[in-house]
Amino acid sequence: MNASAVVVAAGKGIRMGHTVNKVYLTIAGKPVLYYSLKAFDEIDWIKEIVVVVSKEEMEYCQENVVKKYIFKKPIKLVEGGSERQYSVYNGITNTKEDCEIIAIHDGARPLVEKETVIKALKEAYLHKAVALGVPVKDTIKVVDGKNFILNTPDRKYLWAIQTPQVFERNLIIKAHQKALEDGFLGTDDTVLVERLGYKVKVVEGDYRNIKITTPEDLIVAEAFLKK
Numbered sequence: 001m002n003a004s005a006v007v008v009a010a011g012k013g014i015r016m017g018h019t020v021n022k023v024y025l026t027i028a029g030k031p032v033l034y035y036s037l038k039a040f041d042e043i044d045w046i047k048e049i050v051v052v053v054s055k056e057e058m059e060y061c062q063e064n065v066v067k068k069y070i071f072k073k074p075i076k077l078v079e080g081g082s083e084r085q086y087s088v089y090n091g092i093t094n095t096k097e098d099c100e101i102i103a104i105h106d107g108a109r110p111l112v113e114k115e116t117v118i119k120a121l122k123e124a125y126l127h128k129a130v131a132l133g134v135p136v137k138d139t140i141k142v143v144d145g146k147n148f149i150l151n152t153p154d155r156k157y158l159w160a161i162q163t164p165q166v167f168e169r170n171l172i173i174k175a176h177q178k179a180l181e182d183g184f185l186g187t188d189d190t191v192l193v194e195r196l197g198y199k200v201k202v203v204e205g206d207y208r209n210i211k212i213t214t215p216e217d218l219i220v221a222e223a224f225l226k227k
Contacts, residue, residue: 004099005040006091009107010080023107035110052091105164108212124166132205133159
């Protein structure tokens with residue numbers, strides 16, 4: 001399999017309460033982004049890693065992550081857009097044209113496991129579109145505009161979606177181009193593929209594959225790493 005990884009790291013993460021992009025905050029002495037890159041760097045099927053960063057942080061990322069740590073795979077930095085969706089599009093269109101599969105991952109998910117990514121890659125090769133996810137543990141309520149409960153969905157059908165989300169290259173580029181033409185902004189990349197009429201397979205991930213969103217997440221992530 002000839003696959004590429006696109007790691008999105010252009011967000012600001014304002015809920016962290018830092019002026020520094022959260023992907024450069026450290027866990028056990030290394031940047032969050034380092035761990036995200038390392039997982040893909042260790043997978044033979046991944047031939048390249050494209051990292052999407054903001055224009056202002058390209059030099060910082062190059063010096064403090066890409067050059068500072070040893071990676072086996074070529075790492076290419078590309079400029080992000082004003083929305084995550086536009087950043088992903090810049091990333092996927094900068095992958096090599098001969099790659100078959102693209103894994104799109106949030107740089108703020110540092111604990112993704114190599115084995116889980118490999119499982120998602122295999123499934124994407126078969127089904128063209130795959131997302132990692134985990135069954136929700138909590139009861140979920142749908143509420144109205146005044147926070148009164150409208151209904152309670154059956155929990156057995158509810159999954160919390162993670163990244164990487166993995167797609168056939170031509171399919172995900174087509175999905176993004178269609179969204180651009182329509183002026184549509186989706187909450188993730190699977191939504192764009194769904195709009196084309198394709199089914200997306202959910203592959204069970206890992207509850208440790210958390211997204212660093214608040215300061216408490218750094219503490220949890222470091223605890224997982226030590227374990």
